[in-house]
Amino acid sequence: xxxxxDAIGLVVSDMAASVTFYRRLGFAFPExxxxxxxxxxxxxxxxxxxxxxxxxxxxxxxxxxxPTGGGRHSLAxxxxxxxxxxxxxxxxxxxxxxxxxxxWDAFWGQRYASxxxxxxxxxxxxxxxxxxxxx
Numbered sequence: 862x863x864x865x866x867d868a869i870g871l872v873v874s875d876m877a878a879s880v881t882f883y884r885r886l887g888f889a890f891p892e893x894x895x896x897x898x899x900x901x902x903x904x905x906x907x908x909x910x911x912x913x914x915x916x917x918x919x920x921x922x923x924x925x926x927x928p929t930g931g932g933r934h935s936l937a938x939x940x941x942x943x944x945x946x947x948x949x950x951x952x953x954x955x956x957x958x959x960x961x962x963x964x965w966d967a968f969w970g971q972r973y974a975s976x977x978x979x980x981x982x983x984x985x986x987x988x989x990x991x992x993x994x995x996x
Contacts, residue, residue: 868901869936870911871982872918874927876900878979879912882958886938886949886984910936927980935975935983943972946986950974966990 873879877895883902884890888910894900898917902910918925940946947964953976954960961983962975971987978984 866908868909868911870913871978871980872915872925872927873912873980874915875979876912876914882953882978883910883912885953885956932981932983935985937985937987940972940986940988942988943990946972946974946988949986950976 871879876897880890880895880900888902888904890900890902890912894902894912898914900912904910915925915927940949943964943966950960950964958979959977959981960974961977962973964972964974964986967973967987970990972990974986976984976986
């Protein structure tokens with residue numbers, strides 16, 4: 862038996878707000894997803910991003926409660942280049958989303974920034990600072 866990584870699931874408090882946020886980042890949720898208790902977007906490489914409302918999760922796990930305090934996970938999205946990190950970050954912050962970490966040139970060689978989705982989940986934006994050396 863070999864389990865295969867297939868999907869990333871997030872519990873959301875407001876499906877419409879979450880679908881809107883992730884669509885801004887290029888996730889292709891089908892039309893009408895914002896009105897459903899469960900939504901899926903296909904990702905490159907065959908993975909999927911799954912969104913379930915709190916009510917949906919409580920339908921099979923009644924004791925479920927939203928976590929409190931800081932998050933322990935984030936989604937990391939690679940941008941075309943350092944300028945796109947800045948642009949996407951500014952677009953999201955200007956649209957009212959929380960900017961957790963302004964774009965900066967990280968010591969590990971990336972332009973890096975972090976925003977929060979509507980439920981406070983981290984979404985990291987990054988791009989290499991320099992092109993990899995030619996082989």
